[in-house]
Amino acid sequence: MEMKPYRLELIRPSTVLPLIHDVRQEFDLGPFEPTMWRTNDVPLIAAILNRDNKIHWLSTTYLAERALESTSLTGDTVRSYGYSLVLWLNYLSSKNLLLELVTEADLQIFRNTVWNRNSGFSEPRQKAYRSTVIARVETARRFHEWGQSNGKFFSPLGMGGPMRYTLPPEQRLPKIVKATELKNIIGIAPEPYNLAFKWAVTAGLRRFELCGLSKGQVESLTYGDLNEIGEMDVYRKGGRLITTYFPNALLHDTIWYIQTSRPTPKKGMEDVLFLSPNGYKLQREEISRVFRRCADKFGIGAVLHHLRHTFAVTTLEILQRKANAGGSVNPLKTLQILMGHRSLESTQIYLRAMDVYSDEVAEALSFLYGAASVA
Template sequence: MDWNTSIKDYSLYLRLERGMSDNTLEAYIRDVRKLKDFLLLIESTEKPNTLTRDDIMQFMMYLNKEFFLATSSQARILSSLKSFFLYLNETDQTENNPVELIEAPRLPKKLPDTLEVEEIDNLIAAINHTTYEGRRNHAIIEVLYGCGLRVSELINLTLDCLYFEEGFIKVVGKGDKERFVPIGEEAIHQVDLYLQNDRHTKTPKKGSESILFLNRRGAKLTRVMIFTIVKRLAEEIQLGKNISPHTFRHSFASHMVEGGADLRAVQEMLGHESITTTEIYTHLNKDYLQQVVTEFHPRVN
């Protein structure tokens, strides 16, 4: 078993069977290659199926000494290596998993930044509604916040994904997995205004004919464009927070959970594979928790 073949086969596995995006796949492969390069550096002849726990520990110590890795980077590399060796186990290329008993460093829990409803209203109020871009951007913000979408999901929305009579939109998420997400009246209203008064004024570029949100040249918006829209609005109102399009997704989830929404329902709407990913939004304030206890605990009243 040689490193190049193992890495090539693993890459195909991540793409075809795990359905990973290009960026995530490249990160996983890059971490495995770091291990391979380290072994070359120390002139080791170890192959993937002969590595031991000590080899991995030596590799991690080298990375820490040379690059002063942050805790998050250490955890990510170990996670990538664990996935690689699990793949080798599952495909009967080795019975050994040298990463299995290595404990990843504990990551400090960082809660995502969120916006208050008033701050979202202020961002929308700063939009110039006299322009095509402004009216389109209002619809974009309403959909980002109202449906909790990822940026990639937003820019890839198509006209046939809109089921407004039923109150849903169809979203294609990570790994091309489809889900239906409820959409509120205000978001529907703003998207309808954009469709009726603006979008038809642009001749779609080839390949963008069915895309919902177009730029002024008729092409699909890019991730960078959405980031720019949000950053400029934040600067316009001197928000004082470092926000991104993903902040609206965090705000959607946080406000839903704080309002009493079932965590499983929020998980479904966000398209999270694991409920543990959604649980980060249970960072409710103490006043709200006290209110819940007062309202529902039989011994409090």
Template structure:
């Protein structure tokens, strides 16, 4: 990809003007590559792509078995790309403007109960440096509702334990202050006793959670340990670091927290993103009624 090509400029636009993270940009570019491959197979330049071509492109995605949710995401990226081409003067009309996004049903995220979270934590060997670090990681994910990338980017300069807050670098480089529980503070301080004896690579002195090699712990490593502990605890749900974020929001809502407060804590730009947790809460309430209402008890 040439730096001054439309695609190269679009990538810089996503980074510099939209402020997206490198991981999000990589996802955008991977989806866009599907369109570029389609255009190349038809010997089409970007300016020659029409509405009919895009309809054919989307039909091809469905034919390969890509699900509606993924098609909707790809289409969103395609629309963003053509809007950029219009903005930069490469094209005069946006062929994607009239494309309709596929209907995507509501998919409720996986949520752990408090008992399941405790069961996962009980599998950690706290006699090791690795164990104290991993316990602190999971407790922080759950107590603060962080994305895993937000956790791996935490710095000592982001910790305000005396005030009971941490500073989080969210999507689009937006910062927010998030309350942190006394339990999470305790577990982090326990980990710091081990970290103080660790050899730290140059440039990572301010990073909170380190790998065994002395650099910032990776998202993949966090995922690996969480999956390992969940399996050891006998939990059959599809587990990832993000599940603790979902659980954080759901447990707050179940206990009466205001949804606007949860939105602020999670760093959601739109309230509609946070409102999915109201659906989880309704499911929870329905299950409680089914289990405990006298008319639903089996005789």
């Protein structure tokens, strides 16, 4: 496959920024210098390199500033910005367009190209989500606005007004994993992946949140009746500490794992809950791969993130029941908090999904929570 003109390099600052002194001697960084020096305190920074492995300083400095502004614990925000900018720069290169001369019309064509996934430009296996397309286009626009307003480079695009999106409305509903599918996947998944899957589907945790669970915090929790719901504070997306709920039966399973089969941790991994066989913290990508392999064995067309969808829909059903029974609870607002959504609009789609998957929700409630689902 032909190498693209630009690629993204993700960097853990603590491992490479001591070398910045050498970089400063070779390059005249000018206004970039203060930004680059302060990035040693963020979880991730991103550099964009060309075919000759030379840094594209304009985009890399923009990404460094975004890293400083981000509250992400894992660097996912700057990673997303980086992928979007690489896509944009490679598109400009493929069309022989100069960064300083692109216009609103060029950005509109780029938007359509990403939406339709034109052959040769990008090769994903399925059509892009509308929200993803908008994020890619908005990143390109903000980069040009930054360049124009800060005097980094002249840009007609950077002086434009807000863009009018005309993409088709999103038609995809959140997908839930049926109770029988959950039983099959969890039944063949090795430890501790089976436990990670259970935490994902009963607490709505993202991959990085699963990987960040603490052994000490779990051990400090009070045992309760197996049919009751426990709670634990977890750092969620954006660095927010949010109370997370789970069946006590899952806590018992997790303590049993710690006491009987958790591998001996490597140095620095002592308080990590989920460890790989060699004693290191589970990686997000590996959790997804194991889930995919288990699902494929049963011909189940689900991915790991669908466990989070399942949590959302089943939890909304529980909250709706409580509200209908006279409880003082706002189901959508409560679910928004539990999901860690900043916007209520992101949560509302689960209302429609709950109606579509009503039968599956009832089965999933019984499998995940048992008697606790109607408490």
